[in-house]
Amino acid sequence: MSKPESLPPGQRAIPNFIIYRILGQPEVDISSWRLRIEGDVGKLSTYTYEDLLRMTDTSYTSDFHCVTGWSVKNVKWEGVSLRRLVMEAQPLKNVKWVYVESLDKYTTVVPYEDFIDERSLLVLRINGRPLSLEQGFPARIFIPYLYGWKSAKWVTKIVFTREYRDGYWEALGYHQRGNVWKEERFK
Ligand SMILES: Nc1nc2c(c(=O)[nH]1)N[C@H]1C(S)=C(S)[C@@H](COP(=O)(O)O)O[C@H]1N2
Numbered sequence: 001m002s003k004p005e006s007l008p009p010g011q012r013a014i015p016n017f018i019i020y021r022i023l024g025q026p027e028v029d030i031s032s033w034r035l036r037i038e039g040d041v042g043k044l045s046t047y048t049y050e051d052l053l054r055m056t057d058t059s060y061t062s063d064f065h066c067v068t069g070w071s072v073k074n075v076k077w078e079g080v081s082l083r084r085l086v087m088e089a090q091p092l093k094n095v096k097w098v099y100v101e102s103l104d105k106y107t108t109v110v111p112y113e114d115f116i117d118e119r120s121l122l123v124l125r126i127n128g129r130p131l132s133l134e135q136g137f138p139a140r141i142f143i144p145y146l147y148g149w150k151s152a153k154w155v156t157k158i159v160f161t162r163e164y165r166d167g168y169w170e171a172l173g174y175h176q177r178g179n180v181w182k183e184e185r186f187k
């Protein structure tokens, strides 16, 4: 383990997030918004924002790292443990990848074993407040040791699969996993 104050290789700290919305800012209607769990699972499930708020079970402070080289230190993240959502869905034994889709059509892919890491989170609140619209309201993914492009904002769908499929940045050459400590920036 590295010292708590140290950053991963090739990263520098900046005070605030740089907001990215490569496919534009989607409009969110919270009454019709749903999170759907699909693919190779025993149980398809759908959650409303209210459901997820009630399921909030995790809160911790961790740094955020964008592959372009900036990091924001000591961000407080709160939300629902992804492992818990996964266990409710009962994925089939041979699932290897998790494909995430967002309201703006952004997509990304995460190895199943990282998705079920105990720190992996469906984030509902940052720094003590509900996610802002620009930071992914109502929900975004956060996996502390993967680069920020895996942290899909405005998430609507989580799909468990056996077969690897590129998401938006992976199709442009970015890494299948994206571990920040191993500098897995490109394929
Ligand atoms: N839907 C969506 N999610 C996204 C992105 C995006 O453009 N659209 N950009 C990704 C990238 S590259 C990074 S570094 C982070 C940035 O998070 P922020 O906008 O909260 O700073 O969001 C990630 N999630």
Ligand SMILES: [Mo]
Pocket (backbone or CB within 6 Å): 020, 066, 067, 068, 148, 149
């Ligand atoms: Mo990024």
